[in-house]
Amino acid sequence: MCKMIFHIDVNSAFLSWEAASRIQHGEKRDIREIPCVVGGDSTSRRGIVLAKSIPAKAYNISTGESLFAAKRKCPVLEIVPPDYDLYTRSSKALFDMIKTLAPSVQVYSIDECFADLSTLPGIEENFMDIAKNLKDRIKNELGFTVNIGISENKLLAKMASDFKKPDRIHTLFPYEIEKKMWPLKAGELFMAGRSTTRKLERMGIMTIGDIARTDKEILKGYFKKHGETIWRYANGLEDSVVERPAEMKGIGNSTTLPFDVTDHETAHKVLLSLCEMTCMRMRQAKKMGRVFSVSMKNNDFISYSHQKKIFHPTDSTSEIYSIAKELFNHAWKGEPLRLLGLRITDLCPRENLQLSFFDSDSSEKERRLDETVDQIREKYGLYSITRSAFLESGLKPIAGGVHSDYKMVSGHL
DNA sequence: TCTGGGGTCCTAGGACCC
DNA sequence: TCTGGGGTCCTAGGACCC
Numbered sequence: 001m002c003k004m005i006f007h008i009d010v011n012s013a014f015l016s017w018e019a020a021s022r023i024q025h026g027e028k029r030d031i032r033e034i035p036c037v038v039g040g041d042s043t044s045r046r047g048i049v050l051a052k053s054i055p056a057k058a059y060n061i062s063t064g065e066s067l068f069a070a071k072r073k074c075p076v077l078e079i080v081p082p083d084y085d086l087y088t089r090s091s092k093a094l095f096d097m098i099k100t101l102a103p104s105v106q107v108y109s110i111d112e113c114f115a116d117l118s119t120l121p122g123i124e125e126n127f128m129d130i131a132k133n134l135k136d137r138i139k140n141e142l143g144f145t146v147n148i149g150i151s152e153n154k155l156l157a158k159m160a161s162d163f164k165k166p167d168r169i170h171t172l173f174p175y176e177i178e179k180k181m182w183p184l185k186a187g188e189l190f191m192a193g194r195s196t197t198r199k200l201e202r203m204g205i206m207t208i209g210d211i212a213r214t215d216k217e218i219l220k221g222y223f224k225k226h227g228e229t230i231w232r233y234a235n236g237l238e239d240s241v242v243e244r245p246a247e248m249k250g251i252g253n254s255t256t257l258p259f260d261v262t263d264h265e266t267a268h269k270v271l272l273s274l275c276e277m278t279c280m281r282m283r284q285a286k287k288m289g290r291v292f293s294v295s296m297k298n299n300d301f302i303s304y305s306h307q308k309k310i311f312h313p314t315d316s317t318s319e320i321y322s323i324a325k326e327l328f329n330h331a332w333k334g335e336p337l338r339l340l341g342l343r344i345t346d347l348c349p350r351e352n353l354q355l356s357f358f359d360s361d362s363s364e365k366e367r368r369l370d371e372t373v374d375q376i377r378e379k380y381g382l383y384s385i386t387r388s389a390f391l392e393s394g395l396k397p398i399a400g401g402v403h404s405d406y407k408m409v410s411g412h413l
Numbered sequence: 414t415c416t417g418g419g420g421t422c423c424t425a426g427g428a429c430c431c
Numbered sequence: 432t433c434t435g436g437g438g439t440c441c442t443a444g445g446a447c448c449c
Contacts, residue, residue, distance in 0.1 A: 046416095064416080068414080108448090109420095195446060224423075224424075225424090226446080253419085301416070304443080304444080306442085
């Protein structure tokens with residue numbers, strides 16, 4: 001019994017959603033049709049391309065590059081700021097629609113999902129019509145276009161949706177691999193990133209077909225487990241199930257600062273602002289954690305981190321803040337920093353909360369304080385209650401970027 | 414490169430235990 | 432001390448995804 005898997009991918013998601021929303025609000029011009037990117041704020045050192053229109057792509061502008069470089073390639077380039085709330089709403093509308101049609105849907109990222117349609121009656125004959133109907137319904141009702149990739153497994157469906165864009169349906173069944181996938185450059189393969197591609201090139205392996213035809217043991221020798229993964233993917237071999245993603249393994253936030261941090265006091269404030277965000281998210285998720293990691297990035301873009309495991313799990317802002325300070329003080333080499341991050345792992349459900357011997361009145365008080373602050377922020381907005389230490393500091397009292405409900409990608413299918 | 418922010422997984426080395 | 436071998440845990444860093 002053959003599977004029928006769709007991979008649905010929004011074309012230039014952030015930019016398309018921005019365009020659809022503007023048109024809905026009466027704007028005549030369509031930013032998808034001019035050289036335009038969604039990008040961060042350059043003055044606060046977040047200036048990179050997050051999404052690009054097709055005319056922008058024609059200028060050789062790529063996602064992730066600096067707005068400065070993009071602007072140099074195309075002086076008339078328009079830059080619009082991101083609106084993550086809009087993207088979260090657009091994403092939800094899309095997945096809600098897909099879920100009415102497909103028996104099983106796996107949300108893979110804010111703008112991508114897999115759908116297993118194998119159990120739909122007559123799917124073997126009708127999959128093209130079903131895909132076309134879905135694609136057009138999204139376009140007509142939601143106002144943006146998607147690519148749909150179709151195959152027997154998730155890997156091939158995903159590779160297929162990446163073929164020519166926008167507003168297209170592509171198949172990549174096993175019999176088509178040789179013709180449609182093997183001629184592509186090695187780096188186009190899912191999970192063959194920059195580092196892998198560089199090493200492959202040195203081995204004379206240039207295309208996905210080259211990977212497929214290389215002895216699996218040779219790749220395993222060079223790349224360990226990852227070597228087997230790319231060999232299997234290059235041969236179209238993949239059999240994971242379309243399902244709900246697993247539980248979150250960690251919660252964290254990081255922030256690139258508008259100016260370099262050069263002293264402990266400022267660094268501690270930043271850590272506090274990150275604790276506020278991360279701990280609030282922990283409590284919203286009803287999780288507590290035991291492993292805490294502070295990461296730093298300096299002006300040479302060198303990153304490093306320090307972590308520590310504690311005995312009893314916690315979600316307390318003040319407790320985690322003091323751990324974060326300690327980790328930072330231990331790890332910081334003293335050079336100017338452009339980024340600080342905090343991440344909490346080894347999570348457990350909050351229900352498991354055990355009042356340990358060490359629990360005191362003060363920790364109970366802190367719990368109630370956290371709860372109260374959370375409630376106020378929920379009701380009156382994130383910044384309705386903030387710490388006075390941040391006044392005139394030039395720092396945001398609560399730091400950490402995109403606050404989205406969606407489970408992000410895990411790198412594996 | 415005037416280079417974000419959210420994730421997961423894998424590996425390697427050292428500590429520790431039996 | 433002419434010093435085994437395997438398992439597990441912890442930490443740091445790197446690779447990958449969008």
